[in-house]
Amino acid sequence: DTGVSQDPRHKITKRGQNVTFRCDPISEHNRLYWYRQTLGQGPEFLTYFQNEAQLEKSRLLSDRFSAERPKGSFSTLEIQRTEQGDSAMYLCASSPPMGAASYNEQFFGPGTRLTVL
């Protein structure tokens, strides 16, 4: 049973460039989450998908951020016109559907570390 995977693991970009990250959840997990973790802090919630529907968005998700989950499987997180303050670890997590034993557990991927120069 493979876990949550994220690609790339590291990304270095120049300020003003656009970046896109991918998350592949555990198969059959219909719920998917994105979090951001800056250095020395705990992860902060960004957004939540149930199947392909984006049901929750944090105020942290500015207009430059967009997340999609077009077919209810993998998800992408795009940041447009990156700023130095966007430098962080971006974590993806997934959860199984209601009725599963671990319904309330979020399984985290290894994260994508973004550095904006």
Place this chain on the structure above:
Amino acid sequence: AQKVTQAQTEISVVEKEDVTLDCVYETRDTTYYLFWYKQPPSGELVFLIRRNSFDEQNEISGRYSWNFQKSTSSFNFTITASQVVDSAVYFCALLNNAGNMLTFGGGTRLMVKP
């Protein structure tokens, strides 16, 4: 709004000492879940325990134990006979009633010295 506070930002102990990591939370939900995660230097979040708000029984798993006290909104984590491999950042987290958002504390960095 939910909030999780881990007042200890950094703890240093010598191997074999016992150590307790504190966690205090705030929520208006009557049903919620509490978690502890470990984040080693590799960066991946490792699940340690889940506790629902209706179950105040303390839990022990090997050298790990957890003390959940609803009256004081605390969910503390104790490592007995610490080992160097326990060195990591530990996060306490609160899942809301809707089950769609985890709120994390700021984390406690534990350093276990040989």
